[in-house]
Amino acid sequence: MNPYLPFKAGITGIRRETGDVRTFRLELKNGLPSGAPGQFNMVGYPGVGEVPISFSLLPSKDSPLFEHTVRAVGRVTDFLAGFGEGDEIFLRGPFGRGWPVNEVKGKHLVLISGGLGLAPVRPVIQMADQLNAKRITLLHGARDPESILFETELKEWRKKGIDVKLTVDEPGEGWRFHAGIITEIIRPLKIEAAETLAFICGPEIMMRFSARELFLKNVPRSNVHVSIERRMRCGTGLCGHCQHGIWFVCKDGPVFSYQELSGYPDALL
Amino acid sequence: MTGENVFQKNYEVLICKELFAGWVEGLRDDFKLIGPVGDGVNAEFREIASLKEANLDYQSTMLPPGKAYLFKPLEEIVLFNAGPGGVAAEEPPIPVQKQVLIGVHACDTHAVFYLDKVFLGAFTDPFYKARRENTFIISLNCKTVTDLCFCHLIGTGPYLKAQSGYDMLLTDMGGEFLVELKSERSKNLFNVKGRPPEAGDWQKKDEMETRLLKSFKKDFKADGLRQVFLSRPGHPVLKETAEERCLSCANCVMVCPTCFCHDVYDETDLSLTRIKRMRRWDACQDYFFAQVHGGNFRSERQARLRQFVFHKLDYEGQFGLKGTVGCGRCIRWCPTGIDLTEIAEEMMK
Known part of the structure; x- marks a missing residue:
């Protein structure tokens, strides 16, 4: 075909x-x-x-x-x-290869997203009931309260038992949650490092510093997964544009563990 | 053991060059003949009517035969028709032309193996697959090496050791060719009776190879590069070479027999009813190659040069093969003579 x-x-x-x-x-x-x-x-x-x-x-x-x-x-x-x-x-x-949802069972799943990065994470939330996670936390950061995606669904997600925490860079009047960068709401998070699995999606620089917060909490690199973006023309590992080190982001990723991405140049990670 | 020898004898023969040329000419009814025309390192693989036009003593070509004739520089991959009923997608015709590539050196044969990993891997490219199946590859052991060849360090030449993946292997033994048949179809197709090689002939072949191996000029340590590359991606030699010599012209990529990257873009005709989705060779040396919305992962020339050098000499984990076959084309056709092996050597110091 x-x-x-x-x-x-x-x-x-x-x-x-x-x-x-x-x-x-x-x-x-x-x-x-x-x-x-x-x-x-x-x-x-x-x-x-x-x-x-x-x-x-x-x-x-x-x-x-x-x-x-x-x-x-x-x-x-x-x-x-x-x-x-x-x-x-x-x-x-x-x-491509998606989030390692089969590894979530019995773990504390920490979802971290920035801006439009919430979109690729949403299918994980959609199937939250089937994941058998011990706990799910969603940390989402956006530019301002108006640009928070899927705002009408947040209540529903909380009802599912997901702990949703929000932060914005520019809070308007009436903003009840945190104001500041995403790392500030990762830091106070109470987690058991070995039992934690993190899925991160957002601008690459945001993923880098979010992952660092988790590493400071001793979460292993292999438990931190990021979805990365590269130029793509074919989606099938043929056109070569998305190459990052030995990986073709389109067919080997776009989701990688931090472990897999370590050491290659030309990334902010 | 004896039985094995008898079995193999049928597929290895010595025949005089005229007889071989006659056999090749006989293939013209079914195949397009493509062979090296021209001298030295400036030969070119093109369609020929007979072996008389070809120069099997050629040293190198600018465009590698495998890439040029299996993975076309420009090609339609999807056609769209826009009409009152909407837009419909259709597959362009799959290529059916049979062709013989005559005189493909060991390095270039290995490059075809590399392209196979790319285009017949996780996803199969139907156009490459069809061309590959319709292409009969007659490989040729080198008689001379150039100053820039380093296949001996990569294990891809100058004599071809692979036992499959191509059809036939020639060795020039003076007045005769030693013909080794490497595929089922070559065994069916090659019907010329010749003299079975004797121990002395094999010995002569070995001696020629040993002599050839001694004539290589290039020498660098290809092993252990990985650690150096990953620990010093910002090595000054990359920066200096990029800033002082590299023109980002992408010649290195265009002439590389294993470079497979291509762009995909749409061409709409003036009636706005026919749209062709095309692919065209692309190069990591191009500024826009790694650009996405909001940034460019290789906006610096140094990063683009590094991508080429690392992809060729390291990143073996990608397909289980080295990205280079040691043909030396990227060095030869670089307008400022940038040599990836010199960069590697400098980094290893």
């Missing part, structure tokens, strides 16, 4: 998250959707191009629909921003 041949997906709904971030609810025209938390699709349109976008919601036994949350920042994503309900987009996937 030609791995470059894209599928058509219909847009069944669009939610405006913040100014330039939209969540597209999608339905595949042919074939059954699949995917694992942390995996991504190459999303795009003929004549414009394709970009790698992580699942922000996976199809489940209740619904075949899935979601991609996209910020309009370039040629392809700007083009996608012009789409409406009922339109069709093209995608290929699912690609």
